Amino acid sequence: MTDLRSPVARVRGLGSAKSGTHHWWHQRVSAVALILLVTWFVVSLILNAPAGQANVRAWVSSPVTMVMLIMTIPFGLWHAALGMQVVIEDYVHSEGMKIGLILLIKCLAVLAAVSAVVAMLRMAFGG
Template identity: 45%
Template structure:
């Protein structure tokens, strides 16, 4: 017994099989962000009363630079996944929807890359 209607069989339409992957990737990035966000919060709190040189020395550590870069990448990727769902669900005009998706992805890619470059410049010196 098939759950696909005869009309969908005739048109060749069925499940896109992409929704489950999107759902799981968003959940995995959310779980990964829990320890990363805690680490970043405690790090920022510990460095809040330090001077610039001490903070720069901390960021020059490969571990710190890698953790902050991983946090930034994961956070921006998670944001892109979530905003994509919001735009697809609530923007009904197809042209506006496509424009919003392209603009959102470009903006997040640009700001995420700029943030990671800033961390790497702090790590390796400007």
Template identity: 60%
Template sequence: MNSDLRSPLNRARGLGSAKSGVHHFWMQRLTAVALIPLVVWFAISLVMLSGADYGMARSWLSSPFVMVLLILTICIGLYHGQLGMQVVIEDYVHNEGVKLALIVAIKFIAVFFGLAAIVASMRIGFGG
């Protein structure tokens, strides 16, 4: 008895029954795990910076280590959110055209805000 549930065409293409579902699942879990220490670090940093003026916050952000962690937090958080929204759209939007348009829009929004956050962080940190 063949326990492979893929169709012969998908077997030939190397695709599973849900195409990239396993990769999506693992990326969502990995980003969630990566966000745990990053969000804890960010929350502690915000508490330590409470009451600080702009100069002190800018000095904090100008550290390469802090800037890298902040950009990682933002980018991984946006990617994780985009993955989650994609699952919701795939599960609850039944019109294929609308589904595709929403998934593409969510991806563009995540990239746009990620780039905007990187540019803003670098301008503040480098004093631009």
């Protein structure tokens, strides 16, 4: 088969998305991590079924919950941002709107991750 790509495109190996397999691989790595983290999340939520603000605070403040949540939520947001990026790339065809929306999604993910961690630290140490 004749390769229509230029030698420089071939040697860079980044394909039409211009980022190689970077996005695809990160989506898979976060997926594998989330299999374990989500399983923990579901089991912990069912076992503790925290009802009422005081019980929620006690649940979040326990070291195991906090460590697991501080991994689960940012990993989940990262995976969500990568997934939403693909959805936007598939359906939004105007280049400016596409880049704008992807940046917005990433900002939202970072904001949510930091907010979640601050909220948890506040519950555990804020008094």
